[in-house]
Amino acid sequence: MSPRGPSDDDAPRPGPADTPPGERAADPSRPISSGARDDLAGSARTAPGARDDLVDASPPTPLDPLAPGKREPSRPLARSVARPPSAVTPAARPESTAHAGADKSSTGAPQRPFASVARLPAPDSRPSDLSRIRMTRIGQRIVAAPRVPWWGRLESRVITALVCLGILCVGASAYLVALTVQYFEGIVGSATQKSDDAVALALPFYDGYVKARKETYRARLEAMARELELAAARGELAADDPAGLRELLHELLRREPDLVELQAQGSHSALAERRALLPEDEGARIWVVSGPVPLNMFPGTGLIDQGSLGAIFALDPALDRDYQSLGMIKRGLDYVTVDGNVVDRGELERAVYRAIGAASALVLMVAFIAGFLLARATTRKLSMLSDAMLRVAGGDLLARVPELGNDELGQLGAAFNGMLDELASAQRKLSYLQRVGAWQEMARRIAHEIKNPLTPIQLAAQQLREKDPGTDENFSRLLRSSVEIVEDEIESLRRMVTSFSRFAKVPEAQLEPTVVARILAEFERAYGHLTERESDVLEVIPAPPSLVILGDRQLLKQCLVNLVENAVLSQRQRGPVHVRVAARPAEGEPGFVELRVDDNGPGIEPERRERVFEPYESTRKEGTGLGLAIVKKVVLDHNGEVRVEDSELGGAAVVIRLPLHEPGG
Ligand SMILES: Nc1ncnc2c1ncn2[C@@H]1O[C@H](COP(=O)(O)OP(=O)(O)OP(=O)(O)O)[C@@H](O)[C@H]1O
Ligand SMILES: [Mg+2]
Known part of the structure; x- marks a missing residue:
C-alpha cells in the first residue's frame, strides 16, 4: 500500500x-x-x-x-x-x-x-477442595470459579420455592375441604340422629297399631265364623248345601268393605273373594292375612266339622307409608343426589378426597414444571451473564x-x-x-x-x-x-x-473553554492561502457562536492545517481542489460538536480508514505519515474521536467529534 x-x-x-x-x-x-x-x-x-x-x-x-x-x-x-x-x-x-x-x-x-481473577488452586489442594471448584476454559486460559452445589443453584431454589408453595396451597385447600366435610358431616349427623330418634319413637306406635289391626281382623273373622255357625244352627244352611255356604260367604264379603277374600275349609270348602279390593297399584293396599279360626257349623253331622275360616283384609297403607317415609328420610341422609344419580355419602367423600389427591399431584406437577421453566429462563440469562463476565475476567x-x-x-x-x-x-x-x-x-x-x-x-x-x-x-x-x-x-x-521534530514536539493539550467559531475564523485568517492555485477553493463555513468546547485552540488549528493539507495534496494532481471546513452540532448526539474537513479528492478506501491514523502510514512519496497521527493524538487528548467517511464533495471527510463544554458541568 x-x-x-x-x-x-x-x-x-x-x-x-x-x-x-x-x-x-x-x-x-x-x-x-x-x-x-x-x-x-x-x-x-x-x-x-x-x-x-x-x-x-x-x-x-x-x-x-x-x-x-x-x-x-x-x-x-x-x-x-x-x-x-x-x-x-x-x-x-x-x-x-x-x-x-x-x-x-x-x-x-x-x-x-483482570489477571487476579483466574486463580487456580495450589497443587497440594485436597481433592475435596478441588471438587468445589469449577474450571472453565476460555481460549487458552482456564478460569477457576467456585462450584455451586445443586441445592444452592438458583434453579433448584426457585423450583423448591414453587413446589413448597404448591404444597402449601394444596394442603390448605385439602384442610379447608376436610373442615367443610366435617362441618356438613356434623349437620347431617345430627339430622340423622334426630331422624333415628323419631323413627325409634314412632316404631312402637306403629307396631301397636299393626298389632291392634291384626287383632281386630281376627276378632272380626271369629265373629263371622260364629255367624256362620249360628246360621247353620238356625237351619238356614243345610249340611249338604255347599252353594248355600258360598252364598253366605259372599254375603259376609259384601257386608265387610275391606274384606278381600273369605275362605271356609272343611268337608265342604268354599271361597268368596272380591277382586275390586285387590290392589291395582303397588302399595295402594296392604293385604293382611287373618286366621284361620275354627269353624264348626254342623256339630255331630260331620259336615264342615272341625273346619276353619280364613280371610284376607285390605288395609289402608297411609300409616305404613308414613312410617316407611320416615325410614326413607333416615336412609336419604346417607345418600346424596349427584347429577340425578343417588350416591352413597361415604363413597362421595372418598371420591372428594381422591379428587383432592389428584388435584394436589397435578398442582405439584404444574408447580414443578412452571418452576423449572421459570427458573430456567432466569438462570439461562444469568449463566449467559456469568459466562460473559468469566470471559472478560479471562482477558477476552x-x-x-x-x-x-x-x-x-x-x-x-x-x-x-x-x-x-x-x-x-x-x-x-x-x-x-x-x-x-x-x-x-x-x-x-x-x-x-x-x-x-x-x-x-x-x-x-x-x-x-x-x-x-x-x-x-x-x-x-x-x-x-x-x-x-x-x-x-x-x-x-x-x-x-x-517533520519528525514537529511530531515529537506535539505538546500536551492545554484545555480551556474555547469558542469553536473562533478556531475556524482564526484558521481562515491564517491559513486561507493553503490552496495556492486560483482554481482551488477553500471554504470555511462560519460556525454558530454557541458551540463552546474545552479545547486547545492552537492544537486544533494545527489539526485543521494537517487535514486541509491532506485534502489539497490528495487532489492536486487530479484537478481543481475543493475543500470545505465546517463545524456543527453532532447529529443525534446532543452535547457533541463535529469539525469536518470535506474534499473532492479520491477519498480513502473503507479498509484504510483506521490505518491512516497510525504513525508513518503514508501513500505519498513526500509524506512522512505523521499528519493524521498528530490529529488523532490531539483529538484523543481532547476526549474526542476522529473518523474518516465519504464526503458529500465526492472525496474524503475527516470528522472530529468533540464534547461540548457545559459551564459548571
Ligand atoms: N483527504 C485525503 N484524501 C485521500 N487520502 C488521504 C487524505 N488524508 C490522508 N490520506 C491518506 O492518509 C495517509 C496518511 O496521511 P498523513 O497526513 O498521516 O500522512 P501524509 O500526509 O502522508 O504525510 P505528512 O502529513 O506527515 O506529511 C496519506 O498518505 C494518504 O494516503
Ligand atoms: Mg498529511
Missing part, C-alpha cells in the same frame, strides 16, 4: 535498530557542533514558544516539497532514513526503541486487565452478553456491554496514545541523530565545491553534480528532521 514498501529495505538504513541512538550521540569522534545538538535537545515540549512555532511558523512547510522543480521526488537515502522499519509493529517493537516512559504494555504482549474484552430482553437482567446485560464498550474504547485510546508516545520518542531521537551531522556535511560539500582547482573540466562537472546531489539530500533530510 505504501510506496515505501519492502523494496525500500534494500537501501542503507542507519536506523535505530542498527545503531542505538544513545551510542551514536556519545561518539566523541563525530564532528557535531554542540550548538546544533542543543537546538534539538532544548526543544522543550511545553515551552510556549515551541507551541506557537508549531502552528504559526510552519504552515507552508508541508506544501513546500511539492513546489515544482524544488527537488526530485525520491531519493533512497531520504526514504530509508525517514521511514522507520515498517515491520516494527507496536506489539513487536524492540524495547530499545520504545523505552523512555513507554511501559511494557506498549511493546510486549497485551496487558491482562471482546466478549459480549447476547440480547436478554427488556427486564432487569436485560438491562444489566446491556449496561455490562456498554461498560465493556467503554472499556475497550478507553483501552484502544490508551494503547494508541502509548504507541504514539513511543513513536514520538523514536522520532525525537532520529531527528536528533540526523540533524547534527547535516551542517558539517553541508559545510564539507561547500568546501569541496569551493576548493575545486578547475583544471579538469570533467572532474569539475562531476564534482558539481555530486555536491548538488549531496545538498539536495541534505535539504530533504532537513525537511524530514523538521
